[in-house]
Amino acid sequence: MASHALILLQIVVLSSLAATAFSLSPYYYQNICPQALPTIKTLVEAAVYKERRMGASLLRLHFHDCFVNGCDASILLDPSPTIDSEKGARANQNSARGFEVIDEIKAEVDKICGRPVVSCADILAVAARDSVVALGGPSWKVRLGRRDSTTASRTQADIDIPSPLMDLPALINNFRNQGLNQRDLVALSGGHTIGFAQCLAFRGRIYNATNIDPSFAKERRATCPRTGGDTTLAPLDSTAARFDTSYFDSLVKQRGLLTSDQALFSGGSTDNLVNTYRRYPQVFRKDFAQSMLKMGNIKSLTGNQGQIRVNCRMVNY
Secondary structure (H helix, E strand, O other): OHHHHHHHHHHHHHHHHHHHHOOOEOOOOOOOOOOHHHHHHHHHHHHHHHOOHHHHHHHHHHHHHHOOOOOOOHHHOOOEOOEEOHHHOOOOOOOOOOHHHHHHHHHHHHHHHOOOOOOHHHHHHHHHHHHHHHOOOOOOOOOEOOEEOOOOEHHHHHHHOOOOOOOHHHHHHHHHOOOOOHHHHHHHHHHHHOOEEEHHHHHHHHHHOOOOOHHHHHHHHOOOOOOOOOOOEEEOOOOOOOOOOHHHHHHHOOOOOOHHHHOOOOOOOOHHHHHHHHHOHHHHHHHHHHHHHHHOOOOOEOOOOOEOOOEOOEOOO
């Protein structure tokens, strides 16, 4: 009996050590390549300085990556005979961008480190954080040590990436499927304080919705006709180049651009959070950072899983 108990104890200890060895850590590259993170930061800042919108694009890449089979850089894989590229998914086609910036970062980091030791998945996670900071948002210690996937799934992307047409119950369910709660939903949606959306994504709202400020609908219709102009851009809030709480102010005024935005303030269970975030910016900043950390942990590949891609756009062969 004692021998059996000892064996069980050893198994538990070994399992615990294995989990610890393969868990994500902010200090993962501290000894492997200490210049990796400063290099990513410098290049992200340069990209955002060149085009403010790029910050939102890099944040969105990380979000869309994590929601499809975890944060594994599958969104970066180009189509091939063996890769069902997520770039062709409804939410990404002709809208996901920033791939060239990630390519540039990967090349420079591998050069600085002397070999490919930094995963594309980690680059996405760090670039998202650095983009938010560059636009005036909060910082957080990104947990690192992710590995890159060897597969992608456009079909799964079409299922898992939340649609701009979703109502509140659908959004809550979508986030719950990723292990995220309503606070995460509202906090992460607050990332829409930066960036733009295409006419195709909000046309139905500005022409058909009843829970919309009439003057706001009129403004948006001026550049988004009933037909044509699908890719014409409109800001997601009134200060699209600055990370702040004006997004939540817009929702209270029924000036949310997307159906999924306004759904967060529509008489439902998330109304109180919207009000809290617009009144207390520091609460929003804290919750946003915590939710980004939580999202960054979704099904991450670690240890011997996956690979460290040499080229973020293709699997190592």
